[in-house]
Amino acid sequence: MSNITLRGMTWDHPRGYEPLAACAALWQSRTGVRIHWDRRSLQDFESFPVEELARQYDLIVIDHPHVGQVTREDCLLPFDPARLASIARGTVGRSFDSYLWQGRQWALPIDAATQVQAWRPGRLESAAADWAQVLELARAGRVALPMRAPHSLMCLYTLCAQRGAPAREAGPELFDPETATAVCEQLGELLRLVDPRCLEMDPIAVFEAMAQPDSSIDCVPLIYGYVNYAWAGFRPVRLGFADIPSFEGRGPVGSALGGTGIAVSARTAHAKEAFDFAIWVADAEAQRGPFAAAGGQSGHAAAWEDDAVNATAGNFYRATRATLEGAWVRPRHDGYMLFQHAASLRLNAGLQAGEPARAIVQALNAMYRESLA
Incomplete structure (x- = not known):
């Protein structure tokens, strides 16, 4: 069993932390890698410098307009595109593309919103x-x-x-x-x-x-x-x-467009373990399963199209999908x-x-x- 513990930062609402905590517990049972999630307020999430968070955390939940700034600051690691085909295919609207900047993918959509x-x-x-x-x-x-x-x-x-x-x-x-x-x-x-x-x-x-x-x-x-x-x-x-x-x-x-993406700090000592969790939690299995069941607002179409997920959520996903599919991506420059x-x-x-x-x-x-x- 692994003795690695990763630290993650998300935002302080049940939608922001409960699904990640649930997925982290399941991930630990599978891999032995522990992930401790801290939270910050919605206002901090929208404005707090990612560079400062990257010094303290291995995994960071971010908003897509940050990508121009974090690219200049060199505080995140890009994802390997060869591992992302399923997540890219499952994007709802432009959620996946919103974290693509200067030819590199800086975060993966775990939460889709507009x-x-x-x-x-x-x-x-x-x-x-x-x-x-x-x-x-x-x-x-x-x-x-x-x-x-x-x-x-x-x-x-x-x-x-x-x-x-x-x-x-x-x-x-x-x-x-x-x-x-x-x-x-x-x-x-x-x-x-x-x-x-x-x-x-x-x-x-x-x-x-x-x-x-x-x-x-x-x-x-x-x-x-x-x-x-x-x-x-x-x-x-x-x-x-x-x-x-x-x-x-x-x-x-x-x-x-809003929503959140999961990113990997350039300062992490455990990049492989951080990437492995981030890719799993953003893909269909976790998004349609434990992430959605714990109150997450999934970023993968597998959850948006799932009958059981929609039944629990009062048809939230189907009732709003047309708006999300037509959403507009905000500027992202530094x-x-x-x-x-x-x-x-x-x-x-x-x-x-x-x-x-x-x-x-x-x-x-x-x-x-x-x-x-």
Whole structure:
């Protein structure tokens, strides 16, 4: 039996740590390799430097926009493409490709997510079909929208892409001015109708509020899906999930891709053991089996298509797959992560102050040009 212990870092939500803990226990029984998982907050996950984590951990769960920065910092080891065919074939949407940068695969998708729609079965007959219905519900005080940084920027991305003008990764102008101005006006209208606390809420906070029996929230039109809240008994109220509302006949295209990938630190003393676990946990057997059973939001299509997995999850996967298949990949260049945080704060400040939408977009485009430099 092996006496090797690996250290891993993931994020602090049952979806983030329970499936990895379950898979680690099974892996130890098979190989003798122990894996101890630590956690960090969702905010830290979205912003904490991967380079610092790589000094302390063998395995790191990351978000795909980090890859440009971590490539420059040389803090991760690339995966051997010869071992990845099954995982690549099983990608949902562009989850696998989102961790491919400069010809190398820096992480493997273990969790697939994008902005989808959440709703309250029993209160609504179905999810909102279009944005006109969302506004009707919002005027009745039945809508929430997580807008804490960086989620406000994610909403801007999603809605621009759905209108046919996705943000331009190569720049120099990130947003089409006319489209983004219209979207900022749309977000401003929604913000005037929802609880002001939405500006300080991330998806977890919204779900926790929405899943209480006395909640007034019946519809969240854009929110990163969390499969746990579709499980019976996870919280007092079981939530429903659906594709994002259509806009003028345009379907669920352009949602800002999220999810997580598992990466191997360049500082590890046990690279083989770390790679072996990462590849196993990202492939079909683990993803459809122990990962999904422990509350993970699988990144492999084998789980998304599985009848038993969908039954447990209230059909979460099938109900949102079209949105994920049409999702848009955020920029990933070195410098993007600083832009993402600063731009989200700038967007929120402008929306709160009632600043003209065109001025907000001009400021965001100027910030993006600086990030490319």
